[in-house]
Amino acid sequence: MDALVIGAGGFVGSYLIQELNRKPLHIGATILPREHIRSGNCDIFTLDIMQESEIRNLLQIHRPKQIYHLAAQSSVATSWKNPELTIDVNIKGVLHLLEAVRSIEEYYPRILLVGSGEEYGILKNNTCPVSEETPLHPGNPYAMTKACQNMIGNIYARAYGMGIVMVRAFNHIGVGQSPTFVAADFALQIAEMEAGFRPPVIQVGNLSAKRDFSDVRDVVRAYTLLMEKGCAGETYNVGSGHAVAIQELLDMLLEMSSISIVTEKNPARMRPSDVPVMEADISRLRQDTGWQPEFSLEETLRTMLNHHRKNFGLL
Ligand code: A2R
Secondary structure, eight states, X not given: OOEEEETTTSHHHHHHHHHHTTSOOOEEEEEOTTOOOSSOOOEEEEOOXXXXXXXXXXXXXXXXXXXXXXXXXXXXXXXXXXXXXXXXIIIXXXXXXXXXXXXXXXXXXXXXXXXXXXXXXXXXXXXXXXXTTSOOBOOSHHHHHHHHHHHHHHHHHHHHOOEEEEEEEOOEEOTTOOTTSHHHHHHHHHHHHHTTSSOSEEEEOOOSOEEOOEEHHHHHHHHHHHHHHOOTTOEEEESOSOOEEHHHHHHHHHHHOSSOOEEEEOGGGOOOOOOSBOOBOOHHHXXXXXXXXXXXXHHHHHHHHHHHHHHTTOO
């Protein structure tokens, strides 16, 4: 097997498999029993990363040359409600993977561990953009587990000479994302209004926070490039390198709409936004891989909006 994607049943998984499908590779993908993969050509296996023997058996049989580790409890909100589950899946899960690799003789795959821009947390003096050397101050249990995953990857790469590359992904958006994320939420609300399913009043939370948004298709391309060209033991920010206010993102979507929409602040959507600006310094990614984004934010938002319009019979 050329590449194995662990945790392929989530938002990013199908996009990564589609990107890998651009080359004639033998690809495996793991999902949880209740999940399915939206698109892509691959062999599918069910796997719970909490079961160490399951991952060891899979790797022993198929010996994938590349392993993309996406499996995670990836919701910040859930991480507050269930920190233990988050620690189990995100920290013990990565240990199970790395120990399983180590237990197999003469097996030296490349491994990509996917972390998050959330690891940086609240920065002193609002350091911006953040480079990979910026000290981490994770501000929630999810971010803490991803920072820990990064440290584990670092230690295993150095101590055992493993081919582990770590990424810190900033906000990535696209079709198929859960509407618990802001861009997906706005796109869905606007399409529902255009279809007449709800009054033309968009519910918004904090619009002043600035975030670094990328198209998920650009993000998975960065992952495959890092798998090929990233330095083992190194961490790479993956983002656009430009922070955009949520207000700007909303304005872009409203401009694309065929109807006139009023904005309404909804206290229930106000998250205590501890981090006013998140912007990635992506020099290391650019330097080592030559990666550049292909999709503009506007293009991505239009794709998301049009996806819902098609579903509602508007296009
Ligand atoms: O939480 P679920 O039921 O949506 O399943 C997620 C799955 N997962 C697991 N897979 C194997 N063993 C487990 N014990 C386990 N627990 C959860 O990993 C989901 O299908 C997948 C992760 O996908 P998403 O939650 O949709 O994350 P996304 O957006 O695809 O991000 C991929 C990676 C994650 O590591 C994020 O934390 C990072 O990028 O930003």
